[in-house]
Amino acid sequence: MLKADIYHYYALSDGKKRIYTNADEIEKDGSRGILSPQEVSYYSLYINGVLQPRTNYELFEGMLILKTEDVPIEGSTIVLSFVSIQGEKSLFEKTPILADKVFSQYMQTYYFNNIIKYIGEGKFKKIHFKPGYMIKNTLQVWDLEDADYKRVRFNLIIPYEIITSKKLIGGKLPPIGVDLVMYMPQIRDEFLYNIAVETRSTVCPPTIKIGYLLKFEVRVHVWIKSVGRIQVYIPTYNPSPKSNVLWGEGYQYNTVSDGIKRVYTNEDELLEYGNLGIPNPDEISFFNLYINDVLQPRNNYKVEEGRLTLLTEDVPLKGSPIILEYLKICNNGQLLKADVYHYNTVAKNKRVYTNEDELLEYGNRGILNPEEASYYNLFINGVLQPHSNYSIEAGRLELLTEELPIEGAPISLQYIYLKGG
Known part of the structure; x- marks a missing residue:
């Protein structure tokens, strides 16, 4: 299980104001400020509990810029959630090298008969062949x-040496003329073969003096190859593996309820916030579904390509925002x-909630062990809570805030489980 x-x-x-910096942070989960969006898997912005479309803001390390016409009401909560999913660390890392790739290869065989060479008085021992080479300016x-x-x-020329009991005698086989059609695929401009x-080379017996x-x-035997230089990655040992934050991206489908229908399609999307459907x-x-700012249980809806179906008995009130976040x-x-x-x-006049408090129409697995999840989030009345506001263990959720939630406010504890690919 990957951890985040x-x-x-x-x-x-x-x-x-529309611009918020590290200096504006309320220290709840720490004081790390606004993280670099390039160094996390993905991020989300909630204003007063409402998930914001990416078109509503810009994010840089240390700075958040709101782009909406109206600024949030004074006292509204501004929450940036950063999720960094840690990939599996390995003692081996990929190192780029340049290597010669053989794109095509052909073999041809040639025979030379009745080669005669003067070797003198010495006793013949053996013939040693050297690698053949292309004659200059013949290609x-x-x-x-x-x-x-x-x-x-x-x-092509192939040099050789005749070894006798008295000396070495150098020589060359007759030139070999090579003429063939080779596969040399077009890769890109400036790619050379x-x-x-x-x-x-081998001697065919008998050898006669x-x-x-x-x-x-x-x-x-002659092998002719078309060779190109390419970059490849090889595993190299790394005794101190670095953190491996996985890449992620968040998208949103935004629409509003008409107070009547349960099925929404790409045609209902508010195009000012996106057009990916x-x-x-x-x-x-x-994916996550928010209706009127409240995170919805999975059995409240069904998602198909181009189609969102609400499965609740009541339809949302007319004008209620519907946001499908997918990652x-x-x-x-x-x-x-x-x-x-x-x-x-739902909130009651207490701080501790257990499996007995679960709304069984939405699930029956209780409060799970947080150590077994990649990560988890707590939403109270639609507002994402800092981890310092609560503690969680298997079967038990305890709220640590001074004030209790309003009675009846929805409480949703979300667990995400990601397995390595």
Whole structure:
């Protein structure tokens, strides 16, 4: 199970300004200020408990800029939620290197008969062949009608040494003329191919010495390769692995209730806040639905591509905002899927809530062990709570605020479970 670091920046609106900085933070979960959006998996902004579309604000490290026409009412809570999902740390990391990739390879075989070489009086022992090489200025490459193929022509020489009991005698096999069509796919401008040659030469018995002359035959295998330089990544040992924060992105579908219907489609989206519509659930990690600022239990709605269906007995009041937040979290380019569970209850005149207080129409698993989740959030009356406002353990939720929530206020404890990809 992947774990996440959760941090909440809290501030209060003064009813005038649009820019908030680290200096405006109310120290609840700490004093880390406004984090860099590039260094977390994803982030969300809530103003007075209402999840804000990304078009309503800009975020930089140390600075939040509100872009709405009206500023929040004085005393409104401004909450930035930062989620940093930690990928699995590894003692190995990927290191880029440049390597030669063989894009195509061809083999041809040549035979040389009746090669005669003067070796003198010494006793013949063996012939040692050296790697063949392309004769300088003989390589020619022509374009063909199919741009992914080239005609290649060059001459090849293979040196050798004859070893006798008295000396070494150098020589070269007759030049080999190579002419063939090679696969050399178009990659990009400025990508160059090299023609590489590899040879393996063997003597075909018998080898005959006639006086001072040696007569022999040779079989030559020639491999011709089209080679390009590419960048690849190899694992290298790292005794001190760094934190690996996974990439994530949040999106929102925004609409308003007409007080009548239960089904909303892409046609109902408020385009000033986005135009991506309702996504395919198989293509996102998980989603949250807020109606009139309250996080909804999963059995209150159904999401299909292009379609949101409300399953509650009553429809939302006309004008109630409906926000479907959906998140994509990836690890090495692979989408991670999440399991989400909500414990739901309503506020009573007390601080401690247990499994006995759960509203069973929304779930029956109780208050789960927080250590087994990637992360969790508590919403009271639609407002995201700082972790310093409560404590949680399996089967027990305790509120730590001085004042108790208004009786009947919805309390929703959300658990997110992300498994490594």
